[in-house]
Amino acid sequence: MTGKTPIALSIAGSDSGGGAGIQADLKAFSANGVYGASVITAITAQNTQAVSAVHEVPADVVAAQIETVLADLPVNAIKLGMLFSPRIIDAVAAQLADFQGPIVVDPVMIAKSGDALLQEAAINAMREKILPLATVLTPNLPEAATLLGSAEAQTPEAMAEQAKALMALGPRAVLMKGGHSSGDTCTDVLIGQGAGPLTLSAPRVHTRNTHGTGCTYSAAIAAELAKGVDLSGAVTAAHSYLQAAIRPADQLYIGAGHGPVHHFHGYWT
Incomplete structure (x- = not known):
């Protein structure tokens, strides 16, 4: 990368509240030293409490952006x-x-508010056409269960087994995110070709401000990959960045619902 500016591209929806989606991705790219470009797939009317409307960008316009x-x-x-x-x-x-x-696939299905961000009819298309493109797939526990048609994993061992099952659908690696698990520790599991097995754990931070954590995590991984870091190193660095962004999230007073993490915690408080 000597003499070149690393560039990452986010292809995602717009969050008008600024905490997730394209907005979170561009913040995470920038905070991790990478220039961010964007392709908007949908426009959401969204805040920290709910998604009140979704406008799908025409497919030909999405293709033209890319x-x-x-x-x-x-x-x-x-x-x-x-x-x-x-x-x-x-x-x-x-x-x-x-x-x-490298392509990082975050299979976004449900907003933090519980609103659907992926049509039911699109789940099979996601399995068949997007998962095989993935250098790494980054599902949370409910998303992994939906893609596999199974119950949610309850232990790191079960997470590793589901990661292997998801790899059979085409991704070269899978990062199972354990933030939706219970208990005082959150554990993520990376399984894949040329990466892992890797287990990353962190104490659970008790905060309501977790809007956009999945977007931020996957964007930070993409930023590290754009800089030429290997997958295990990229996931480890992104995990550290996300944890550091969650810890001071309560210093932000954004909305009355699930506020965002602090993407620029290293620059201002």
């Missing part, structure tokens, strides 16, 4: 977030078929 960015910017890594519909998934898969860099 084509235009990749035609000019030497993108080093791509992060996929909210893809929303089968039409969007088809467009993204077609445009990324020849992309040679």
